[in-house]
Amino acid sequence: MADTYDLIVLGGGTGGYSTALRAAQLGMHVALVEKDKVGGTCLHWGCIPTKAFLQAAEVAEHAQKSDEFGVRATFEAVEMAAVLEYKKGIVDANHKGLQMTLKARGVETIAGTGHLSDHATVTVRTDEGERTLRANRGVVLATGSVPRQLPIEGAETDGERVIDSDHALYLDYVPNRPVIIGAGAIGVEFASVWNAFGSEQVTLIEALDGVVPNEDVDTQKELGKQLKRRGMTAHTGAKVNAVEKGQDGVRVTFEGAKGEETVEGDVLMVAIGRRPITEGLGYEEAGVRLDRGFVQIDEYARTGPEGLYAVGDILPPYTLGLAHSSFQEGFLVAEQAAELPVVPIDYAGVPRVTYSHPEVGSVGYNEQELTERGVAFEKTTYPFSHNGRAMMMKESGHVKVLAVKDGGRVLGVHIVGPKATDLIAEGQLIYNWEALPTEVGQFIHPHPTLSEAVGEAHLAIAGKALHG
Ligand code: NAI
DSSP: OOEEEEEEEEOOSHHHHHHHHHHHHTTOOEEEEESSOTTHHHHHTSHHHHHHHHHHHHHHHHHHTGGGGTOOOOOOOOOHHHHHHHHHHHHHHHHHHHHHHHHHTTOEEEESEEEEEETTEEEEEETTEEEEEEEEEEEEEOOOEEEOOOOSTTOSOOSSSEEOHHHHTTOSSOOSSEEEEOOSHHHHHHHHHHHHHTOSOOEEEOSSSSSSTTSOHHHHHHHHHHHHHTTOEEEOSOEEEEEEEOSSOEEEEEEETTEEEEEEESEEEEOSOEEEOOTTSSTGGGTOOEETTEEOOOTTSBOSSTTEEEOGGGSOGGGTTOHHHHHHHHHHHHHHHTTOOOOOOOGGGSOEEEOSSSEEEEEEOOHHHHHHTTOOEEEEEEEGGGOHHHHHHTOOOEEEEEEETTTOOEEEEEEEETTHHHHHHHHHHHHHTTOOHHHHHHSOOOTTSTTHHHHHHHHHHTTOOSOO
């Protein structure tokens, strides 16, 4: 006998649980199937624990640099056991809160491994046996992703010498000479953490021509410069040829700008992206179209036969693989299932955030993309060195704004610098409301704040720069 629900969600990460919560709020009877813990990668292996590390890293940096502010403090050491405990406390509290919210909203969380039997039926293997669930209004695939492995002999992750971000979150020591392959979000975030925690040498190896290569070219340059200033080394445009594991370390050989080079480290972290979990779950058999493992969707997150939807990291890379884009996808799906009017997501309007030091936040298009598309644009770059608050913090970077030539709408806001991940929230409104630089120039930014740099950048592009 099948148990019947309005909506069945397969996977309890951010994409899955946001769908379930919104659907329940709209009065639907919802089952959320999860084989591990609700909260998924973001809560247990990604956003939340890594940002707890970054918070600890910021405290360590403050202690190390306190004398620059006239404060006498001594930095002794980072105690990883205590940092892990602090991180665990944050994750556990969030996990508990999420479980309570799901329960309070009436979502039925089913612990077990789900399998799509047909477009409206999910079979779940639980500790008590098998259950068959049937959906009236839809099934939502939200099974997430895992770190990609480097397809090179010797580079298989073992959790000790060669690790991925999952392992890095449980290391009980600070690696002295970590080598990181991939300078995307995960690479530069862990590089920043370990550098602040006291690693002697952090090395990044990136295949493309800059760190955070998906970002605006000036962000790449500025972040690269600042990582170097903090003592890190980033080899870009580098092709990894070999990885050798020894008793005490690893040796990575790559082809870079200076020909073949070798770096040695005590640990190698592979951070070359994540791959979707879509195999062996009955997806293709039920009519879901996969491309290199990613679920193909239309602009309403629909896939395969009527009533099947997909959200989160199993979607192709253009959907960004970010927790907050998956929240939005969850809303889009739940509201459709409730037959509410919905609008497709403009992925360019989803803010991207990287918690390196300095942070990166961006929204809209970058200069390379606009050039490629042949858009006539103008740009301005406002440095944080002109901003009083950033000066007090001894931080630098810039706000870059791109707009349609001759006074047209803002097409991109790119921030690299202090609190960029918070500041980009304003950029998001500017981009998504299709604001003109002159309109933003009229908004009043409180003084003295970092947000003034956003205002000043728009004043500058509108030809009314106050400072600088
Ligand atoms: P990513 O796609 O952001 O970066 C991977 C990097 O590795 C790319 O720059 C790529 O060019 C490089 N790469 C790939 N193969 C390589 C090779 N063989 N040798 C050298 N470099 C190579 O993926 P990442 O950093 O692993 O993150 C995974 C996912 O998690 C992404 O979707 C990311 O956006 C998300 N994430 C988001 C965060 C945030 O929003 N703050 C933080 C961490 C992860």
